[in-house]
Amino acid sequence: AQTVTQSQPEMSVQEAETVTLSCTYDTSESDYYLFWYKQPPSRQMILVIRQEAYKQQNATENRFSVNFQKAAKSFSLKISDSQLGDAAMYFCAYRSALRGNEKLTFGTGTRLTIIP
Amino acid sequence: DAGITQSPRYKITETGRQVTLMCHQTWSHSYMFWYRQDLGHGLRLIYYSAAADITDKGEVPDGYVVSRSKTENFPLTLESATRSQTSVYFCASSDWGGNQPQHFGDGTRLSIL
Numbered sequence: 001a002q003t004v005t006q007s008q009p010e011m012s013v014q015e016a017e018t019v020t021l022s023c024t025y026d027t028s029e030s031d032y033y034l035f036w037y038k039q040p041p042s043r044q045m046i047l048v049i050r051q052e053a054y055k056q057q058n059a060t061e062n063r064f065s066v067n068f069q070k071a072a073k074s075f076s077l078k079i080s081d082s083q084l085g086d087a088a089m090y091f092c093a094y095r096s097a098l099r100g101n102e103k104l105t106f107g108t109g110t111r112l113t114i115i116p
Numbered sequence: 117d118a119g120i121t122q123s124p125r126y127k128i129t130e131t132g133r134q135v136t137l138m139c140h141q142t143w144s145h146s147y148m149f150w151y152r153q154d155l156g157h158g159l160r161l162i163y164y165s166a167a168a169d170i171t172d173k174g175e176v177p178d179g180y181v182v183s184r185s186k187t188e189n190f191p192l193t194l195e196s197a198t199r200s201q202t203s204v205y206f207c208a209s210s211d212w213g214g215n216q217p218q219h220f221g222d223g224t225r226l227s228i229l
Contacts, residue, residue: 006158042222043225044220045220052215091159099212100166102164102212103149103164104149104159104208106159107158108156109158
């Protein structure tokens with residue numbers, strides 16, 4: 001079974017600075033997908049960014065980018081130019097590429113605080 | 117409006133009662149999922165469904181029942197609620213294949229007294 005570990009329960013960053021959230025995972029599969037979801041106080045689960053394991057290039061979405069290290073099984077999220085609206089819980093998630101195995105395995109989350 | 121809708125948003129009930137949480141999606145996605153969110157655990161999968169009339173257990177299925185007679189609906193029933201089932205419940209859906217993300221409902225906060 002796959003596991004996802006987020007070792008930082010809480011992080012804080014000054015507004016406009018850069019912060020990196022860590023995520024590691026354990027799997028014996030070679031093909032899979034990784035996701036970062038954001039959960040603001042409204043409780044919605046919002047997709048931030050996704051990465052296909054077969055792609056070497058790191059995914060980027062505006063101020064959000066990942067550092068995907070397949071050999072190390074590491075998938076960190078970098079938020080540049082942090083804004084107050086980035087304050088939220090962030091969850092890392094793993095999904096197998098095998099058909100019929102569409103479920104997500106989540107980490108325990110990192111609560112990000114933005115300091116004005 | 118297209119999307120995924122959960123109801124109710126909040127629910128308070130007593131131990132031993134039967135409770136059903138509703139989930140409806142308008143995308144005709146094949147897959148639907150139920151997760152529970154608890155502090156320190158993140159989201160854990162309760163049940164999922166690959167299509168109408170096909171369901172399977174997730175990580176924490178005990179005490180829950182699901183059905184999927186129509187593609188768009190995936191209700192979750194607690195047959196005899198216990199305090200340990202106090203949680204926030206999320207329904208999600210996705211299409212099959214590629215890197216299709218799961219789309220989540222707004223969650224149901226369930227309190228069992």
